[in-house]
Amino acid sequence: MEELELDERKTKILDAIIRNYLETGEPVGSRTISKYTDLNLSSATIRNEMADLEELGYIVQPHTSAGRIPSDKGYRFYVDHLMEEKNREVSEMKNFVIEHTEKVELVLQQVAKILANNTNYATMVTAPSYHGNKVKFIQLSNVDEDQVLAVIVTEANLVKNKIIPVSEPIDNETMLKLNFLLNSNLNGLALQEINLGTIAKLKEQAGIHSDIISNVLDTVAETMGQDDDIRVYTSGTTNFFKYPELSDSAKASELISTFEEKQQLASLVTENLLEEENTGIQVYIGNESPIQTMRDCSVVTATYELGEGVRGTIGIVGPKRMDYEKVMDNLKVLKNSLDGILDRRNGQT
């Protein structure tokens, strides 16, 4: 539908304006375009076309006698229709880091860092929510006279533990019974599948030790995480200073704060993590982003899936004139490196 608004010449001119602006960050004038393109048109003609493009909302003038810069709508058009998908075979990305690091959280922190270094934008990576993940193994053991250790392992090899205080020692026989009880009832179940019936049954069978069962179930819930405390790893937040349009104290401070708070970043994530079966890449330009402080930025996110149902998000935040091609290319490569990583080797927390 939008395409109808723009004939080929206007499209070419818009493309040229945006590409030029992405490079320089300066408003681009008619004379520049007149030479930059192979259209062989005078600056005057370009000026007329630019006036049209402005009226249509694709570009704006910062002030009367300046060149034009792309509007949000202009960027959107660029991302949707003009941009080339590079799909370079291999970026210089250090995949080996991913292969060799042991812990998932370190990998993710690394990913954030690599991406930030590579792109010169701020990055964030959310730890996966283990939504839908299943219990593989539960074990209680005596640590002390008055403490019991509960360990829970999930199908994705995520391990969580909790120390539970008990009023009096539990003998070995009881412990064996409890362990059997837990494993036989919970193994293979996802959080959503543990219903009140199961819980009641478990507690009943546990008798006087039902409080321990409660504690274990709490930990299970926490492990499989109704993602209330999504972890977010960030990097390169000072990259904002590299772009004049974001680097004045007020804006930079606001942005960096948002990255420090992390919580807010989660809102970007939850959105497209659950709702969509989207394997692709999401681009938010300016006000399209749900985060207010990023109204002058563009945000590009990708969803990765370490293993069945174990999903997280990688995101890049930069100026609206970011190098979308490079960013998306980088995201694709990293996404591919992360996808299915749990099936290839064993992770832990």
Place this chain on the structure above:
Amino acid sequence: MEELELDERKTKILDAIIRNYLETGEPVGSRTISKYTDLNLSSATIRNEMADLEELGYIVQPHTSAGRIPSDKGYRFYVDHLMEEKNREVSEMKNFVIEHTEKVELVLQQVAKILANNTNYATMVTAPSYHGNKVKFIQLSNVDEDQVLAVIVTEANLVKNKIIPVSEPIDNETMLKLNFLLNSNLNGLALQEINLGTIAKLKEQAGIHSDIISNVLDTVAETMGQDDDIRVYTSGTTNFFKYPELSDSAKASELISTFEEKQQLASLVTENLLEEENTGIQVYIGNESPIQTMRDCSVVTATYELGEGVRGTIGIVGPKRMDYEKVMDNLKVLKNSLDGILDRRNGQT
């Protein structure tokens, strides 16, 4: 020795200059002091004294016709001799947060945040190194045909786990034997006490399963942490923007980067964490700090001790004209809240 340099009048004037500068952040002139103090001296006299103080190195002039600002030496004198130790009974600090949060790492993150909000400076809190901590309990269990889970609990109730791949399933009897072996040999030992002899003996007794023992020992080492990856929680890094002398892009960016990297921050810590039995509070003014990027800042740190040998550091970084009294007061209160917290309740990781 220093006191000999300054008679009472000079001391009063210096004190007045510094206090005034701490408030305003502007160079302070002779006329201001003439009124600010109860000395009843004319500005001319003050000027003479200020010339002396400058010659002695306690204050400097940013440029010819400006007032004076404290030098590093001046601040040092202030901190050592002039400042009042407030020791307010209770600051408005939300101790309940500390009491009620469950996990140590969350507590520390909270501490960083509270402190940053309270002081308007950037803060960092290092997770404790469990140096000298002892093994309380080790357990191996079968998770899979080809995976074994190792769980290690220390005296301080720190729990770590690792999933170890094995080439072939291990039967229950062997597993019991290995568990007994590990516990009987390692329980009660600190990392430093596990020597090559112990290790050799263990491996010998484990026979064909010595590789598992190696893996467990690795995890033990990692748990008791030869603090190679000290965790650092930070907060309030954008507070730097509140102080003009630190808020230009270049400096702010550098500082915030340092906080983002976190590793560098560790150097501040290791220093006074191990060397000193110092229960007190450390102040680094300007170049006294080991971290280059903080040459225009002051850093105040305190060591806390969650439990026997479980020590970490809280630090505050701000402009040299920081409110030392308030900062040190805050640190004391938080330090008191954290000290011995592990003895009061059970923590975990």
Place this chain on the structure above:
DNA sequence: ATTAGCACTCATTCATATGGAGTGCTAATA
């Protein structure tokens, strides 16, 4: 339909002028 030409706008840059804060020094004073 395109282009050349021109008047106009507005941000940026530079030099210059102005005001004020604060000093150092000297001479007068208690």
Place this chain on the structure above:
DNA sequence: TATTAGCACTCCATATGAATGAGTGCTAAT
């Protein structure tokens, strides 16, 4: 001898204004 008043001087900060130049919109010519 210690203190103070007074004055010339320095230097920053801010304002002012002119010059520059990039870029536009419009009109008339091609």
